[in-house]
Amino acid sequence: DAGVIQSPRHEVTEMGQEVTLRCKPISGHDYLFWYRQTMMRGLELLIYFNNNVPIDDSGMPEDRFSAKMPNASFSTLKIQPSEPRDSAVYFCASSLTNTYNEQFFGPGTRLTVL
């Protein structure tokens, strides 16, 4: 299995622009998680899905952030408009219900908003 795939690996954009991050979870996994890692806040959960349905989005910082999972093999995290404080590494992870919460992470997308 290829593992969790994220694209792009790096994104540099200007303040005010729309940013879309993409994730393909491991085939057969029924949970998908979006995390953000910053120096100040460490690794924080933004939102997670179960069977393509958003379960908890309490970690989404603002209305500028939105996430979708149109099918079991694809999810997006969108920031519109982007701000410099959104600069961080964004990770996607997936897991199976019965794996005692062992989550498999993608390589991350490093976002820089100028």
Add this chain to the structure above:
Amino acid sequence: DQQVKQNSPSLSVQEGRISILNCDYTNSMFDYFLWYKKYPAEGPTFLISISSIKDKNEDGRFTVFLNKSAKHLSLHIVPSQPGDSAVYFCAANDRNAGNMLTFGGGTRLMVKP
């Protein structure tokens, strides 16, 4: 309010010696704990876990200890190797509340040859 804390941002250890990474939590509902390891430019990878019904779990050079009364867990690496140099995150889960993990801020371990 950080529910999972790793108070040491970094740790330096000589090769062959023991590395001890610590983690404290505040939520008494947490009943499952995990350690993840992260190399630069990669995502975290699962290392070892422990259920709250146990106080120790061992996997090769890695052992996790859980002290529920103190709300404290630790990861021991013996012997430490230069390839163990990475950032280590502890994470906790309340399995009755769903599959969310709450992560600590991480500890950067440097193992010197």
